[in-house]
Amino acid sequence: MRILVTGAAGFIGFHVCNRLLIEGYEVIGADNINEYYDVKLKLERLRILEEQRNFRFYKFDLEAAMPLYAIFENHGVDIVINLAAQAGVRYSILNPHAYVQSNITGFLNILEACRDFGVKHLIYASSSSVYGANGKIPFSASDPIDHPISMYAASKKANELMAHTYSHLFNIPTTGLRFFTVYGPWGRPDMAYYSFTRDILKGNKIKVFNHGDMRRDFTYIDDVVEGIIRLIDRAPSPSTDWDPEKPEPNSSYAPYRIYNIGNNQPVQLTHFIEILERLIGQKANIEFLPMQPGDVKETYADISDLQQAVGFSPETPLETGLGHFVEWYKKYHANDNS
Known part of the structure; x- marks a missing residue:
């Protein structure tokens, strides 16, 4: 089976490609290697992928x-698996045009290609950010x-709306994944x-920010990748239970589904910092600030939907996952003092 992964040099894309290659898939990677964060890091991820068989990059x-x-x-x-996007909540306030160009126009091109070439399943990255001003906890799809x-x-x-339109009009099976604060080795420096x-x-x-009064559902990268892998051959079918008079937004009469991928265990930001301090062996010098625009x-x-669909349950405790990250960070940055 041949899989196109966009955003292949990105954090999640790199790990997804790596796992797919281990599983024996033929992988075509695509990325624009933009300068939103350190290009060197992206090229290092890409170098690892290009050393493996069955990987081509554009x-x-x-x-x-x-x-x-x-x-x-060709x-x-x-x-x-569309993981390409202009990332960053705060940057979107400064440069909104980049998000229209990459996340909307770029995604439209993906949908059109899936339509014209009869793709069996489109899996694409959404985000926990879509919950916005919602106050009901936990966030349900x-x-x-x-x-x-x-x-x-x-x-x-x-x-998500565009994907549903194409699922409806052209019967393209689409699965949207709302990622929750993904972390781990080879991660994004802006996180x-x-x-x-x-x-x-x-x-x-x-x-x-918000004087530390924030909680995040930190999700380790290997758990996210496992969820994606399990969904590859689970292209959605039209829901026979979907009620147009009480329409749920995460399913449809069309072959369309939305899932959350998170750790299901939010952690207070101050506790998160305490874990980092223990792992690093140094105390943090903290500057508490008000909430930033765009943050939740x-x-x-x-x-629960994803658990029912593919048996997904995150397995990596936060301290274990952060330990892996800190170990990687020290090794990767050993010679540059950054």
Whole structure:
């Protein structure tokens, strides 16, 4: 089976590609290697993938349809796992146009290619950010998501709506995955766990927003990858229970599903920092600040739908996962003092 993974040089994309190659799939990776964060890190991930058999890589922007279509025409693609996106809640406030270009126009090109080439299953990244101003905890995929509070969240909700339209019009099986604060080795430098580790080691202040009164459903990368792998051959079918008079947003009369992928165990941010301090062996110098625009106070994933569908349950305790990250971080940055 041949699988196209977009965002292959990204954090989640790299780990998904690596696991697919281990499982024996033929993988085509695509990424634009943009400069949102350290390009060197992306190229190092890519180098590891390119050392393996059955991996081919193409560099281009998803907004450009021609190179995307060339992959489908020249190789044939059975499954698409779309993990390419302009990431970052806070950056979306500064540069909203990037999110329209990458997350909406780019995703439209993915949908059109899936339509034209008869892809068997499209799995794509959504985000826990879509829950926006929702106050009901835990977040369920069946909850309405009508009040996003960042352009990033709005673009991810748009992806879900676009996917449903194509599932309805063209019978394309689509599965959207709302990721909850994914962390682990080879992670993103713009994420708090990464920057906290860097700044604690260097003795710099770490910025903790909302005065530390925040909870996050930290989800280890291997658990996320396991959930994705289990879904590959579980393309959604139309739901026979879907009621148009009481429509649930996570399923449909069309071949369309939405799932949360989270740890199902939110952790207070201050406790998270305490764990990092123990693992690093240094105390953090904390600067407490007000809440930033676009942030939410708490994330907490209800994963019962995914557990029922594929038996997914996260297995990595936070201290274990952070231990793996800190070990990787020290090794990766051993010679650059960063």
